[in-house]
Amino acid sequence: MSRTDLRVSVRHTFAGNLAAKDQPFSLQVDFSAAPGFTILFGPSGAGKTTLLDCLAGLIAPTQGSIALAERVFFNSSDATNLPPQRRRIGYVLQELGLFPHMTVAENVGYGLFNLPQRSRLERASAILTAFGIESLAQRKPAEISGGERQRVALARALVTDPVALLLDEPLAALDSATKTKILDDLRIWNRSHQVPILYVTHSREEAFALGERLVILESGRIVDQGAPHAVLSAPLQETVAQLAGFENLFDAIVESQHPDRGTMMCRLGSSGVLLETPLVRSQIGETLRIGIRAGDILLSVAAPTGLSARNVLPGTMKLLEQRDVTVRAVVDCGAAFEVLLTLAARDDLRLAAGRQVWLVVKTYSCRVMRP
Amino acid sequence: MAIDWQAFWLTLRLAAVVSAILLLIGVPIAYWLAFSCRRGKFLIEALVALPIVLPPTVLGFYVLVALGPHSPLGRVWESLTGHTLAFTFMGLVIGSILYSLPFAVQPFAASFRAVDRRLVSASAVLGASPWRTFRRIIIPASRPGLVAGFALSFAHTLGEFGVVLMVGGNIPGVTRTVSIDIFDQVQSSNYTSANQTALLLLVLCFGLLAVVYSLNPRVRFVGASE
Numbered sequence A: 001m002s003r004t005d006l007r008v009s010v011r012h013t014f015a016g017n018l019a020a021k022d023q024p025f026s027l028q029v030d031f032s033a034a035p036g037f038t039i040l041f042g043p044s045g046a047g048k049t050t051l052l053d054c055l056a057g058l059i060a061p062t063q064g065s066i067a068l069a070e071r072v073f074f075n076s077s078d079a080t081n082l083p084p085q086r087r088r089i090g091y092v093l094q095e096l097g098l099f100p101h102m103t104v105a106e107n108v109g110y111g112l113f114n115l116p117q118r119s120r121l122e123r124a125s126a127i128l129t130a131f132g133i134e135s136l137a138q139r140k141p142a143e144i145s146g147g148e149r150q151r152v153a154l155a156r157a158l159v160t161d162p163v164a165l166l167l168d169e170p171l172a173a174l175d176s177a178t179k180t181k182i183l184d185d186l187r188i189w190n191r192s193h194q195v196p197i198l199y200v201t202h203s204r205e206e207a208f209a210l211g212e213r214l215v216i217l218e219s220g221r222i223v224d225q226g227a228p229h230a231v232l233s234a235p236l237q238e239t240v241a242q243l244a245g246f247e248n249l250f251d252a253i254v255e256s257q258h259p260d261r262g263t264m265m266c267r268l269g270s271s272g273v274l275l276e277t278p279l280v281r282s283q284i285g286e287t288l289r290i291g292i293r294a295g296d297i298l299l300s301v302a303a304p305t306g307l308s309a310r311n312v313l314p315g316t317m318k319l320l321e322q323r324d325v326t327v328r329a330v331v332d333c334g335a336a337f338e339v340l341l342t343l344a345a346r347d348d349l350r351l352a353a354g355r356q357v358w359l360v361v362k363t364y365s366c367r368v369m370r371p
Numbered sequence B: 001m002a003i004d005w006q007a008f009w010l011t012l013r014l015a016a017v018v019s020a021i022l023l024l025i026g027v028p029i030a031y032w033l034a035f036s037c038r039r040g041k042f043l044i045e046a047l048v049a050l051p052i053v054l055p056p057t058v059l060g061f062y063v064l065v066a067l068g069p070h071s072p073l074g075r076v077w078e079s080l081t082g083h084t085l086a087f088t089f090m091g092l093v094i095g096s097i098l099y100s101l102p103f104a105v106q107p108f109a110a111s112f113r114a115v116d117r118r119l120v121s122a123s124a125v126l127g128a129s130p131w132r133t134f135r136r137i138i139i140p141a142s143r144p145g146l147v148a149g150f151a152l153s154f155a156h157t158l159g160e161f162g163v164v165l166m167v168g169g170n171i172p173g174v175t176r177t178v179s180i181d182i183f184d185q186v187q188s189s190n191y192t193s194a195n196q197t198a199l200l201l202l203v204l205c206f207g208l209l210a211v212v213y214s215l216n217p218r219v220r221f222v223g224a225s226e
Helices: A048-056 A104-112 A117-130 A146-158 A176-192 A204-210 A228-232 A343-348 B005-035 B041-053 B056-067 B072-081 B089-114 B117-125 B130-141 B143-158 B162-167 B178-187 B191-215
Strands: A006-014 A025-033 A036-041 A063-068 A071-075 A089-092 A164-168 A196-201 A213-218 A221-226 A248-258 A263-268 A274-278 A287-292 A298-300 A311-323 A326-332 A336-342 A356-361 A367-370
Touching: A006 A048, A025 A048, A025 A196, A025 A213, A025 A221, A036 A048, A036 A204, A048 A089, A048 A164, A048 A196, A048 B117, A089 A146, A089 B117, A104 A117, A104 A146, A117 A146, A146 A164, A146 A176, A176 A204, A196 A204, A248 A274, A263 A287, A311 A336, A326 A343, A336 A343, B005 B041, B005 B089, B005 B143, B005 B178, B041 B089, B056 B072, B056 B089, B056 B162, B089 B130, B089 B143, B089 B162, B117 B130, B130 B143, B143 B191, B162 B178, B178 B191
Parallel strands: A036 A196, A036 A213, A089 A164, A164 A196
Antiparallel strands: A006 A025, A006 A063, A063 A071, A213 A221, A248 A263, A248 A287, A263 A274, A287 A367, A298 A356, A311 A326, A311 A356, A326 A336
16 A cells, blocks of 8 residues: 555444435445545445545544545544645535636636735646636636536646545536546646545546546445456446336346456346346356346337347337337337337337337346346 | 704714624624534524514613613723713614614525535635635625625614613713604604604615615515514
8 A cells, every 4th residue: 555545434424304304324435545546436325425525524524534645634533633724635526616706717726825926826827728728717607618617626626736636526517528638637637646536427438538446335335446347347236226227127147258258148037038248247157137228228120130239139019008208118028128119119110019029238238236 | 943963963873883893793693603503503593683573672671781880891881981881872882783783693694604515615625714715705705695784784773762762861962863853853743853854764774775685686684673
């Protein structure tokens, strides 16, 4: 473990406010982040923002310790709790928190109040130039675009030379071109400032683009950590939140594994249906759970050819049921699949119960979980 | 006799002094009410709001007792200045501060509470002390509430009657305010003068409130007693 690692071991519980209908929640994590990117990955409500708030000093955890090298930020056993302004941790909030009454230049210079006016302006304008937003210096946050606001918030945090950096879904609302440019800026900054960067996201692309290390958080607990490709390809622990997203859930037995292609074949329950799924760490013969969203399945009335999708399953339409403006179809392929269709698709294809159809399922639409 | 200009200027001076002092002491109280997490906070909140519901004569009575020569405060003041606080302009100022306190503190606290907490967090993580965050972020964001609290305490002090009568009496040039003047004129059936003075006060207060609401149409406060 390097001496500039951010070491975190905290437990934080809140009983929940009955009036606000909050759920009681507890966060219990133990990890360390080396200089460079550590991706905090997990569904909303997993406690990612609460964890960052604890690290920044905005929330005092119930118990535990937070330290960077020899500097102890928080330690419940000797009641150490440095206030946020003395931690020098850069934190880009999910809401950004740009000051609406200040210009972009004033926002970026805000954290440099210890410097004389001249060097403050110089450093602020230098980072605005580096981020390609020098032309916005005199604008107010309300007068610039979402991508520009993200850049300003990032520049405002980086200009203070923080000892660690916390980024809470900094690119969530951006188009991919803007995302790529900001990620490049971040990577360049990271090269010259080796500090731990905790980056919260629930986007796989961002995790793979930046990740040297991934920490997966679910319901306040770390469920896995490691290199992104290793962690993301491990079967995720099945949680209620995940199950809720899948209309199709099957018990499946691993039949064969193809590490060279990154896939494996699974047999659904006792049926003869074979599905190609992404490869996860598992044993042949092991029972896993596969979730497929009804909206991710394509339906064809003729045997499809020339597809990239690996799973083409012939079956019989069992049921068509209109729900508001969508149609729920149940197709028997040896196992019953639920498929979501539009009204137009039902009418154009003249779908009816009893009709022969083919279902098309992409390998990466199959989410493999451990029951 | 037409409008008693001496009473009118005295009232304006009283309102200006009181609302200025309330700005100074009301802001820290409001800050504490808005940001403290102490358990007993509701007691202080109730205490601050008390003048809204308390009959002004009750408040005035206790202020009179507290300022009198038999109370510790009255004794200290008397030993320093040689005279009592009761029936002086200074006594009137103290009574009016208590009387108008909620009209300053409540809009202040409401506007502090309305400041986006994530802006406060953003300021803290950028290294700003609570004092700097207060000056640079909270005050600019709550300016309409501060103006409202100042104007409301000013207008409320302009129109006070019961506390003034109890604490100040009716000494021309010292404690005789406009509302007492109006009362006197009605007592002596001088309705024309009473009407002129009352109309002046009405227009002035309406103007002040119009300014407050034009600055921030969302300012809401608890109704006055008198």
